[in-house]
Amino acid sequence: MQIPDELRYTKDHEWIRIENGRGTVGITDFAQDALGDVVFVELPAVGTALTPGQAFGVVESNKTVSDLFAPVAGEVVEVNEVLRTQPELVNQDPYGAGWMIRLAVAGSDGDAELLDAARYRAHVEQA
Amino acid sequence: MPQRTPLYDRHRALGARLVDFAGWEMPVSYGGALEEHRAVRQRCGLFDVSHMGEVEVRGRGAGVWCNRLTVNDVRRLQDGAGQYSILCDERGGVIDDLIVYRLADERFLLVVNASTTEADLAWMREHGSPDVELVDRSAETGLLALQGPRAAPVLAGLADADVAAMRPFTLRDATVAGEPVRVSRTGYTGEDGFELFVASDRLPTLWDAFLAAMVAEEGFPCGLAARDTLRLEAALPLYGSDMDRTTTPLEAGLGWVVKLDKGEFIGRAALAAQREGGVPRRLVGLEMDDAGVPRHGQAVLADGGPVGQVTSGTKSPTLGRFIAMAYVPARYAEVGTAVGVDVRGRHHRAHVVQRPFYRRAH
Numbered sequence: 493m494q495i496p497d498e499l500r501y502t503k504d505h506e507w508i509r510i511e512n513g514r515g516t517v518g519i520t521d522f523a524q525d526a527l528g529d530v531v532f533v534e535l536p537a538v539g540t541a542l543t544p545g546q547a548f549g550v551v552e553s554n555k556t557v558s559d560l561f562a563p564v565a566g567e568v569v570e571v572n573e574v575l576r577t578q579p580e581l582v583n584q585d586p587y588g589a590g591w592m593i594r595l596a597v598a599g600s601d602g603d604a605e606l607l608d609a610a611r612y613r614a615h616v617e618q619a
Numbered sequence: 620m621p622q623r624t625p626l627y628d629r630h631r632a633l634g635a636r637l638v639d640f641a642g643w644e645m646p647v648s649y650g651g652a653l654e655e656h657r658a659v660r661q662r663c664g665l666f667d668v669s670h671m672g673e674v675e676v677r678g679r680g681a682g683v684w685c686n687r688l689t690v691n692d693v694r695r696l697q698d699g700a701g702q703y704s705i706l707c708d709e710r711g712g713v714i715d716d717l718i719v720y721r722l723a724d725e726r727f728l729l730v731v732n733a734s735t736t737e738a739d740l741a742w743m744r745e746h747g748s749p750d751v752e753l754v755d756r757s758a759e760t761g762l763l764a765l766q767g768p769r770a771a772p773v774l775a776g777l778a779d780a781d782v783a784a785m786r787p788f789t790l791r792d793a794t795v796a797g798e799p800v801r802v803s804r805t806g807y808t809g810e811d812g813f814e815l816f817v818a819s820d821r822l823p824t825l826w827d828a829f830l831a832a833m834v835a836e837e838g839f840p841c842g843l844a845a846r847d848t849l850r851l852e853a854a855l856p857l858y859g860s861d862m863d864r865t866t867t868p869l870e871a872g873l874g875w876v877v878k879l880d881k882g883e884f885i886g887r888a889a890l891a892a893q894r895e896g897g898v899p900r901r902l903v904g905l906e907m908d909d910a911g912v913p914r915h916g917q918a919v920l921a922d923g924g925p926v927g928q929v930t931s932g933t934k935s936p937t938l939g940r941f942i943a944m945a946y947v948p949a950r951y952a953e954v955g956t957a958v959g960v961d962v963r964g965r966h967h968r969a970h971v972v973q974r975p976f977y978r979r980a981h
Binding site: 528529534553554576 | 933
């Protein structure tokens, strides 16, 4: 199970990479493995304002459906349109081509709940 | 403590994800359910379905008894032939679907669902006859399903009998990989294939032989997830999801199984009345026009409100589209009818399509 050191994580198994005020969000390797083959990803419209913990979309496998939660506050500036036709990228490359949304991060006060890689690993292993 | 098949250690060693299914710890997939699905559609796949139940019926009243408990006409069976059938209650509700094989004169084998084996046996005993002995063979019987267009050559390479010449729904004894087995040309995937009944303690040897023989065909073991998408594309109903005691075979689109003219059987009066008076609802195929997996229990919407219920749904790996089976009132059952599905509070557009969603060409 991959848990890259440079990312931050939520307890709901999203990851976020923040660079220059932009946060890229996806779901973790653990999450994609638990879901099984992803067949559909529903993403928000560009311009949607999100608060930390707010549901911004859903990811579906034939087995189950899960909500996606915003790791931090921000406005959606880009969504991964490729996932509309190739949702399997979430399984194949969860931290790369399977990314879901980019946020213009609103300040840094929303980061308190995020886990670093070590704490996320502990969270997963405890589950 | 869940039950385990004799292949449990094999499944673990292969890295299968195991889930509870009807009280059995079964492989849901061995890595990728989609790849397993495609293997069966294009080549072959092997399923452990040993959790299913087997009941032997014997005694001089066996034929008459089977004909009274099941809706199909057992008298049409010759030795070594089987038929799909339904166990109904007096109201025509479905207790289980099953395959009835005639092994010999007054000797039958009933293959039933894992989730219903106990209830079936209770029902059968409740409706027992002094001339009929019921023997539960479930524990001692292992069952493999070898499915796909390359199933016949794989099995032929291991068998001492001409299995490729077997007709659908027939059963014969054979020696396969040195093991005595009973082979039937049946399955639950919409592909050609075989099911192999073998003594539980011989099951691991047979499993290993098939896995080795399938390598050349690029076939591999498949789990319950692929089994579900395969059967749903073929619009084969799943007991407990698409039908149960509250639905009749006529509603489930299984009217062809019900032989009202064969004489008295349990459920006949109710089913005859329903056929006479009109079947009020139908299990139809839906194709979704909006993306998202329709799921069991979601409401079918029409004319501004709920009119029916989704019973099974998936993204069809073969078609690449979201499909479902659902009960709708008869007036919405025509192919092409536009309906909606309430997907977590949102109206998703759908339309009624022909069942099955997928039919094999070969």
